[in-house]
Amino acid sequence: MPRILVLNGPNLNLLGTRQPEIYGRETLGDIERACAGLGAELGLSIVCRQSNHEGQLIDWVQEARGEAAGIVVNPGGLTHSSVALLDALHAFDGPVIEVHLSQIHRREAFRHRSYVSLRADAVIAGCGADGYLFALRRLARLLA
Numbered sequence: 001m002p003r004i005l006v007l008n009g010p011n012l013n014l015l016g017t018r019q020p021e022i023y024g025r026e027t028l029g030d031i032e033r034a035c036a037g038l039g040a041e042l043g044l045s046i047v048c049r050q051s052n053h054e055g056q057l058i059d060w061v062q063e064a065r066g067e068a069a070g071i072v073v074n075p076g077g078l079t080h081s082s083v084a085l086l087d088a089l090h091a092f093d094g095p096v097i098e099v100h101l102s103q104i105h106r107r108e109a110f111r112h113r114s115y116v117s118l119r120a121d122a123v124i125a126g127c128g129a130d131g132y133l134f135a136l137r138r139l140a141r142l143l144a
């Protein structure tokens with residue numbers, strides 16, 4: 001089964017309690033369980049990781065080279081600042097889908113720019129936790 005890395009960045013461990021009016025009431029655990037469930041249906045093996053540390057996220061992206069077929073990434077605030085995460089994703093060959101729970105383009109101007117979008121094959125924003133599931137469906141199609 002193709003392996004998919006579902007990567008979440010800073011503060012996403014607080015989902016469910018962190019500004020729920022923006023990020024929703026589902027916890028990261030809820031999202032990861034839903035991803036695993038849909039992955040099983042789609043014939044994808046799902047590996048979920050979350051870190052508040054940029055270097056750890058970069059290490060996981062590097063490890064995904066040759067290991068994972070695709071990546072779903074919500075880089076949290078690093079979306080708008082991390083050239084290093086962008087560079088790591090550029091070194092990964094498979095499809096990359098960027099997910100944001102919130103509709104970042106309706107928020108503060110600094111959230112409108114995403115470094116990761118320069119690499120992402122698709123970007124999903126404003127669909128809440130469903131965005132991760134849409135991303136997995138898209139990856140399943142791209143990898144078929």
Ligand code: DHK
Pocket residue numbers: 010011012074075076077078079099100101102103104111
């Ligand atoms: C999550 C964050 O933590 C923010 O820093 C981003 C993103 C948006 C989201 O909507 O999932 O700006």
